Amino acid sequence: MAEPTTEHLRLPELTDEQREQLLQRVAETGAMLLRIAEAIAPSVQAAARELARAVQTLQKAGYLTEDGKPVKRPDRPDWASPYGPPLRRR
Secondary structure: OOOOOOHHHOOOOOOHHHHHHHHHHHHHHHHHHHHHHHHHHHHHHHHHHHHHHHHHHHHHOOOEOOOOOEOOOOOOOOOOOOOOOOOOOO
């Protein structure tokens, strides 16, 4: 079996001007991503608070355990399906 090559991983040689343009684009993109993150942060934080509130409500109502897992329903055994018995194969 032939040894794998890394020829396809080699980066092209850049001129000083190209390297400078690349660094400028990377800096601009990073600044733009930072502005986007700062803009959406309040909405994401509000959504996280609402989700936490919903989980607490479900825990108080007895639908979730303290670690957030669903409580087993006592109305049927574990093997019973809420969708009825399986269809028979022909």
